[in-house]
Amino acid sequence: MAIDHLDARLIVLLAREPRIGVLEMSRRLGVARGTVQARLDRLQSQGVVRGFGPEVDPAALGYPVTAFATLQIRQGQGPDVRAHLATVPEVLELHTTTGSGDMLCRLVARSNADLQRVIDRVVGFEGIVRASTAIVMENPVPLRIIPLVEQAAQDRERG
Amino acid sequence: MAIDHLDARLIVLLAREPRIGVLEMSRRLGVARGTVQARLDRLQSQGVVRGFGPEVDPAALGYPVTAFATLQIRQGQGPDVRAHLATVPEVLELHTTTGSGDMLCRLVARSNADLQRVIDRVVGFEGIVRASTAIVMENPVPLRIIPLVEQAAQDRERG
DNA sequence: GTATCGGCTGGGCATTCTGCCCAGCGGAGG
DNA sequence: CCTCCGCTGGGCAGAATGCCCAGCCGATAC
Numbered sequence: 001m002a003i004d005h006l007d008a009r010l011i012v013l014l015a016r017e018p019r020i021g022v023l024e025m026s027r028r029l030g031v032a033r034g035t036v037q038a039r040l041d042r043l044q045s046q047g048v049v050r051g052f053g054p055e056v057d058p059a060a061l062g063y064p065v066t067a068f069a070t071l072q073i074r075q076g077q078g079p080d081v082r083a084h085l086a087t088v089p090e091v092l093e094l095h096t097t098t099g100s101g102d103m104l105c106r107l108v109a110r111s112n113a114d115l116q117r118v119i120d121r122v123v124g125f126e127g128i129v130r131a132s133t134a135i136v137m138e139n140p141v142p143l144r145i146i147p148l149v150e151q152a153a154q155d156r157e158r159g
Numbered sequence: 160m161a162i163d164h165l166d167a168r169l170i171v172l173l174a175r176e177p178r179i180g181v182l183e184m185s186r187r188l189g190v191a192r193g194t195v196q197a198r199l200d201r202l203q204s205q206g207v208v209r210g211f212g213p214e215v216d217p218a219a220l221g222y223p224v225t226a227f228a229t230l231q232i233r234q235g236q237g238p239d240v241r242a243h244l245a246t247v248p249e250v251l252e253l254h255t256t257t258g259s260g261d262m263l264c265r266l267v268a269r270s271n272a273d274l275q276r277v278i279d280r281v282v283g284f285e286g287i288v289r290a291s292t293a294i295v296m297e298n299p300v301p302l303r304i305i306p307l308v309e310q311a312a313q314d315r316e317r318g
Numbered sequence: 319g320t321a322t323c324g325g326c327t328g329g330g331c332a333t334t335c336t337g338c339c340c341a342g343c344g345g346a347g348g
Numbered sequence: 349c350c351t352c353c354g355c356t357g358g359g360c361a362g363a364a365t366g367c368c369c370a371g372c373c374g375a376t377a378c
């Protein structure tokens with residue numbers, strides 16, 4: 001569950017140069033190849049590293065508009081709403097959150113005009129009482145994990 | 160910018176089995192190795208596929224609590240607030256959104272109690288007027304891109 | 319103190335894949 | 349009709365992988 005400094009360096013290296021091989025990693029980190037292999041296996045089996053799926057940019061696919069929608073759900077309709085939203089490709093992510101039985105979802109669309117279509121499709125479902133949407137303008141901090149990895153490694157060193 | 164069906168199949172295959180090699184992909188897709196290599200190069204140079212960074216699970220690192228915070232920023236303090244939030248490891252993501260000059264950020268914490276510490280650190284900055292936080296309970300749809308990829312490929316086929 | 323265990327090292331091995339080259343083919347567009 | 353451009357299918361040397369081993373060392377347990 002906790003990771004040490006070598007694990008952190010490994011993850012950081014992998015994040016910077018994903019196509020790197022195990023042998024090259026062992027050279028960069030100054031440890032034996034078997035060690036790198038064992039650490040990687042451990043990180044994956046522990047679930048710290050879930051995988052190495054390709055990161056696809058929605059904008060490059062023709063979906064440059066991102067928005068977050070807060071949904072208010074009618075009592076007991078949660079499961080149905082989830083199933084409905086899962087069928088909408090433009091829903092990239094869905095969370096249920098505290099606060100008046102709400103959900104928060106991330107949407108993408110081809111344009112601001114197209115966003116209307118997406119929202120219509122999202123809320124065109126009886127279980128949804130109200131939707132409030134915020135369009136993303138800038139993304140000063142893109143989804144990142146490296147700082148947290150380093151933090152976790154340091155916590156362990158000290159703790 | 161638009162992708163065809165083969166591109167989509169390639170991305171889906173890569174998402175399902177990230178550690179797969181180019182040769183094996185060519186076998187699975189029923190095309191020549193050079194074709195796969197050329198497609199992959201194109202997808203990456205076009206920015207459709209940004210990379211293959213490791214997907215790290217914050218929960219496995221000891222941060223099982225996720226929250227979204229909506230921040231209200233004092234006029235003109237945007238840049239400072241961005242810089243401040245970028246220094247907090249628990250801030251995984253930050254967006255500026257429409258609606259009263261707000262920002263939306265994704266946070267993680269070691270526990271609900273620890274979330275208080277994180278929020279204190281986030282809002283302990285003069286440019287932030289108000290923060291409203293929603294704790295994530297469930298994540299029915301984890302961040303995904305495959306349905307959108309397939310959608311984009313179909314749009315191109317028809318269009 | 320001593321024994322045991324787990325992790326790391328450094329090496330070797332056959333197999334496989336990569337990166338790079340080529341000529342040829344066929345459809346799309348000028 | 350001709351010229352691109354993408355795909356094919358093949359070959360090549362070099363490199364990496366997966367898998368094995370014995371040995372070393374520090375920490376922990378007895």
